[in-house]
Amino acid sequence: MRTRGIVAALLAAPIAVAALAARGESLAAFGAPDAAAALGTPFDGRCIPAGCVASPSNTPGILGRRALPAGRLARLGATPDFHHELLAGAQQNRLAQVGADAGVGVRLVQGKVYVLTGPGDNDGNVTVQVGTDGVLLVDTQTAELAPRIFAAIRTLSLEPIRWIVNTSARLDHVGGNDALARLGTTPASIGRPRIVAHENVGRRLVGVPSVSRDAWPNDDFFTPDKDFFFNGEAVVVSHMPAAATDGDSIVFFRRSDVISAGDLFTPGRYPAIDLAAGGGVQGAIDALNTILHLTVPAKYQEGGTYVVPGHGRLCDEADVVEYREMVTVVRDRVQDLIRKGSTLEQVKAARPTRDYDAEYAKPGSPLPDTFVEAVFRSLKK
Amino acid sequence: MRRALLLLALVLAAAPARAQVDFSGEWAPLYHEDGPERGPGPELGDYTEIPINDAARMRADSWDADRISVVTEYQCRPHGADYALRGLGNQRIWREIDTETQRLIAFHMHWLAWDSERTIWMDGRPHPPEGAPHAWQGFSTGLWEGNTLTVTTTHLKANYLRRNGLPRSEQAILTEHWTRHRDYLTIVTVIEDPVFLTESFVRSDNWFLDPGQRLAIFGCEYAAEVPKPEGTVPHHLPGTNPNLREFSEWYGFPFEATRGGAETLYPEYRSKLGGYKPPAQCERYCNCSGLLTCNLK
Numbered sequence: 309m310r311t312r313g314i315v316a317a318l319l320a321a322p323i324a325v326a327a328l329a330a331r332g333e334s335l336a337a338f339g340a341p342d343a344a345a346a347l348g349t350p351f352d353g354r355c356i357p358a359g360c361v362a363s364p365s366n367t368p369g370i371l372g373r374r375a376l377p378a379g380r381l382a383r384l385g386a387t388p389d390f391h392h393e394l395l396a397g398a399q400q401n402r403l404a405q406v407g408a409d410a411g412v413g414v415r416l417v418q419g420k421v422y423v424l425t426g427p428g429d430n431d432g433n434v435t436v437q438v439g440t441d442g443v444l445l446v447d448t449q450t451a452e453l454a455p456r457i458f459a460a461i462r463t464l465s466l467e468p469i470r471w472i473v474n475t476s477a478r479l480d481h482v483g484g485n486d487a488l489a490r491l492g493t494t495p496a497s498i499g500r501p502r503i504v505a506h507e508n509v510g511r512r513l514v515g516v517p518s519v520s521r522d523a524w525p526n527d528d529f530f531t532p533d534k535d536f537f538f539n540g541e542a543v544v545v546s547h548m549p550a551a552a553t554d555g556d557s558i559v560f561f562r563r564s565d566v567i568s569a570g571d572l573f574t575p576g577r578y579p580a581i582d583l584a585a586g587g588g589v590q591g592a593i594d595a596l597n598t599i600l601h602l603t604v605p606a607k608y609q610e611g612g613t614y615v616v617p618g619h620g621r622l623c624d625e626a627d628v629v630e631y632r633e634m635v636t637v638v639r640d641r642v643q644d645l646i647r648k649g650s651t652l653e654q655v656k657a658a659r660p661t662r663d664y665d666a667e668y669a670k671p672g673s674p675l676p677d678t679f680v681e682a683v684f685r686s687l688k689k
Numbered sequence: 690m691r692r693a694l695l696l697l698a699l700v701l702a703a704a705p706a707r708a709q710v711d712f713s714g715e716w717a718p719l720y721h722e723d724g725p726e727r728g729p730g731p732e733l734g735d736y737t738e739i740p741i742n743d744a745a746r747m748r749a750d751s752w753d754a755d756r757i758s759v760v761t762e763y764q765c766r767p768h769g770a771d772y773a774l775r776g777l778g779n780q781r782i783w784r785e786i787d788t789e790t791q792r793l794i795a796f797h798m799h800w801l802a803w804d805s806e807r808t809i810w811m812d813g814r815p816h817p818p819e820g821a822p823h824a825w826q827g828f829s830t831g832l833w834e835g836n837t838l839t840v841t842t843t844h845l846k847a848n849y850l851r852r853n854g855l856p857r858s859e860q861a862i863l864t865e866h867w868t869r870h871r872d873y874l875t876i877v878t879v880i881e882d883p884v885f886l887t888e889s890f891v892r893s894d895n896w897f898l899d900p901g902q903r904l905a906i907f908g909c910e911y912a913a914e915v916p917k918p919e920g921t922v923p924h925h926l927p928g929t930n931p932n933l934r935e936f937s938e939w940y941g942f943p944f945e946a947t948r949g950g951a952e953t954l955y956p957e958y959r960s961k962l963g964g965y966k967p968p969a970q971c972e973r974y975c976n977c978s979g980l981l982t983c984n985l986k
Binding site for chain 2: 609614627641
């Protein structure tokens with residue numbers, strides 16, 4: 309009864325979303341017409357604001373940074389207040405408290421999507437979508453954590469778990485499949501949940517002794533995408549070939565505007581590219597570019613589409629841009645060294661990640677040399 | 690007697706419980722400090738007087754300004770809370786007061802640059818947990834130290850220390866000290882960044898009260914400006930950036946002095962400049978206190 313009360317209070321709690329009215333006012337280009345007059349030149353609708361870089365371009369045909377012509381400027385829909393609600397809103401505080409009771413971090417992302425984080429630094433994220441149709445999980449962490457994860461889920465919904473999507477065959481993504489499927493089955497359930505994953509996930513799990521047959525995906529797909537409608541929104545599962553492994557997927561909750569990216573995006577950690585499991589650096593970069601293709605930021609590159617990483621904090625497009633930049637730059641550096649004839653040992657000795665190590669070489673995540681070796685071997689294939 | 694008690698009660702009721710300066714108003718920036726950097730923009734390869742480490746130096750050497758044109762996600766990226774104070778720094782500050790208790794809940798700031806808005810919470814609320822999203826303006830709380838407001842900001846998104854590629858990480862903590870002297874506002878910022886700085890980086894900025902200021906809308910729309918393969922990230926491979934010596938050559942500095950690091954912050958570093966001879970005549974950024982006075986070449 310107490311749990312129902314908590315759930316009811318959480319579901320009824322209003323989310324402070326600011327009104328997003330466009331102001332619709334005409335733009336004044338920071339006094340640029342006045343500046344042009346002072347210089348004795350005609351004002352052409354452009355200007356270089358003082359807050360921008362005005363450095364020379366070294367790519368032919370590309371101007372240095374400039375403000376856009378006034379006709380192209382637009383007031384974009386703004387959601388800063390919602391973003392800040394994510395930082396420290398009243399509902400987040402309530403969720404944090406119920407999560408603490410379960411020993412699991414609980415955060416509202418937006419819409420119908422939440423993220424659960426295990427107590428350990430290296431525990432992955434579980435994305436949860438709740439509604440009247442039931443509960444959908446993206447990844448399930450480990451069997452050991454399943455009771456805590458389930459307790460946290462029950463603070464969000466009392467409905468049965470009907471869908472589990474695995475973004476990868478890794479044990480910290482599928483380990484809780486069976487336990488959560490059992491725990492999440494209620495008298496109202498119609499059988500066990502569907503467990504969705506790309507067919508390569510199932511192939512990778514065959515022969516893994518710690519994963520029982522009951523934990524295997526029972527609803528796999530071999531096509532580029534699989535979609536279904538659940539809790540009032542389209543859910544699109546897209547395979548990202550040859551990325552971290554050969555079975556990775558991302559999950560896009562279209563109405564909630566949230567992407568669950570699995571281990572294709574792990575802010576603060578180098579990507580765990582497993583060549584033996586069919587992964588490769590170009591696939592990893594392609595996957596990040598696909599995520600960026602789907603995300604649409606709100607006002608000035610903040611908020612809008614949110615991205616739940618496989619490990620690490622809740623992010624938006626700008627954070628994925630930083631990560632894509634890192635992987636791309638390191639790939640280019642290693643490629644350049646290969647072109648110059650460097651061996652793997654010479655590439656490692658050149659330390660092509662040395663300006664990123666303080667940010668991305670975290671305990672429990674791939675070491676710089678491990679990442680560099682994966683990039684090297686990917687490019688040499 | 691009753692009148693005296695009533696008067697005393699009124700005086701006590703009107704007196705602030707503790708020092709609370711009101712920073713509300715329209716504030717216009719003064720660019721006399723670091724004018725060239727803040728107006729037209731920093732020179733490429735100018736890392737002087739910033740206590741950066743090797744990682745920051747390498748990241749900045751790799752940076753290519755074309756990234757801002759080619760990568761659409763960069764085109765409308767705003768300054769972070771630390772740099773916003775130095776850019777197009779015209780700002781409006783206003784207070785949020787609890788009408789029931791008359792206690793200060795927050796200062797709000799609106800910047801001309803990117804229409805950025807920032808809140809400094811004054812009601813004692815805690816900073817968000819580690820897993821919370823980060824924001825360009827971060828999450829700020831303030832405390833009074835006498836008449837100075839000390840602001841602590843966490844949860845910043847990764848951004849820049851200078852607009853020439855010198856990075857500032859999302860792990861940085863920004864501390865500000867706000868002081869108002871009648872119609873002037875001074876904010877001293879201290880950035881501590883365990884990823885890119887070897888010691889605290891201190892800067893200051895000033896504004897004057899400008900009641901007639903009316904902030905325009907900044908406005909920005911990202912758009913593909915040149916056809917490029919998706920995922921292109923312009924950058925310079927190690928050792929290939931052709932622009933890094935421009936700054937030292939223009940000003941006659943030893944190249945090593947332009948590479949930054951804690952040592953270059955302190956006066957003792959002058960002894961290492963040895964035979965430095967400044968150019969006979971200033972030709973660049975000679976009297977740069979605004980965009981139109983910088984003698985750009």
